[in-house]
Amino acid sequence: MPIPAKAFQRWLHGIAPNTSTSDICRVSGIKRTTLAQQLVRGKVAETTVVSISRAYSVNPVSALASFDAYSQLADTRPPSMSELVSQISTPDLLRAVLARSAGARAASRRRPRRPVRPCWSQPRMPPPSKTGWRPSTTAN
Secondary structure, eight states: OOEEHHHHHHHHHHHSTTOOHHHHHHHHTOOHHHHHHHHHHTEEOHHHHHHHHHHTTOOHHHHHHTSGGGGGGGGOOOOOHHHHHHTSOHHHHHHHHHHHHHHHHHHHHSOOOOOOOOGGGSOOOOOOOTTSOOOOOSOO
16 A cells, blocks of 8 residues: 655655755665656655665654554554464474474583693693603503
């Protein structure tokens, strides 16, 4: 449902006062001719409002709700947990369960780390020989 051009221009002046149409189009990524045609026809597309609102860091839903045709969007509530879960696809859910169970299995297999003792508390080792190894003193 397109938005009347007069209402759009009032809204646009509210979020970007003293900004030229060219600047608005450049920031929002809309072609200047597209916006000009919509304004001449008297009907501005919703996608135009969304693009401009995103470019000026305005919530697109709030921007649309400011127009009479979309006033019902102003009474939105956050989704419930059931609604959120219903939007997760089965493959994504299975991937998440497998990733969590693999992580739990890997964590249970890890050996606990030995506490690190400071170097001064460990017994002194004799200095290495000049050749770098010592022959064994025990007989086989």
